[in-house]
């Protein structure tokens with residue numbers, strides 16, 4: 001049972017970690033160590049960049065993203081919480097919840113013995129959140145930066161009644177050419193197809209390839225996914241804990257053009273693989289309880 005209060009704001013940072021301002025003058029945490037570089041905006045606890053030494057940038061960022069307080073950043077790893085997609089009953093509320101547009105607090109920076117650095121940010125309920133989602137909560141986002149990337153979203157329920165939420169680490173991966181990529185790990189998995197009126201189908205045995213707008217919620221899967229990218233000559237492996245859904249998305253040309261913050265030419269260079277708990281796989285946390293969603297990403301260069 002967890003009744004810990006929200007962590008206090010960090011008062012200092014460690015070597016290789018700098019408090020800075022990023023695009024739009026938004027406050028951010030810059031990481032630059034012998035193992036990797038990265039950038040995390042306090043707005044949305046949004047990991048925008050991660051580049052392990054010796055590799056190309058792993059995360060995709062739109063060149064036309066907005067960087068404004070209260071607005072989502074297009075690319076990197078948006079935290080979708082406490083709902084996924086449009087709000088079921090209140091369409092006026094922000095898509096994918098309010099976590100990705102809230103001002104998070106830098107709670108801690110930690111140097112690990114193996115040279116990785118760990119950054120924790122926290123978010124707790126306030127009057128704004130309570131108007132959208134009437135629960136007391138403490139959310140802690142922890143990112144561990146090294147040759148691999150670890151991300152964790154822990155949500156605690158300090159209240160007296162259970163609450164239920166959806167969540168996704170909505171990771172945008174940079175790829176050389178999405179039409180030449182393939183995703184392994186989802187064979188035989190049932191998915192909800194958002195391009196075909198939420199029709200449920202079963203993925204075939206062949207690796208998932210992209211030939212048009214793709215927006216699929218794979219359900220009841222805890223499988224690791226491998227994104228093969230023959231153009232950038234690398235394989236990105238995504239393993240996860242505490243997640244039973246995986247979302248795969250590419251908007252393709254028309255949808256990309258329709259989104260002001262998505263650069264029109266950007267869609268061939270990205271693919272989303274999102275570790276999630278959505279729809280029938282939403283999470284319920286009892287009073288005093290907590291839930292942890294964890295993701296580990298590694299990059300292997302092709303010989």
Ligand code: TA6
Pocket residue numbers: 072085095096170194215247248249272274
């Ligand atoms: O994860 C895929 C998805 O749900 C798509 O349907 C699309 O809406 C995408 O997320 C991006 O959503 P956003 O609100 O960031 O434009």
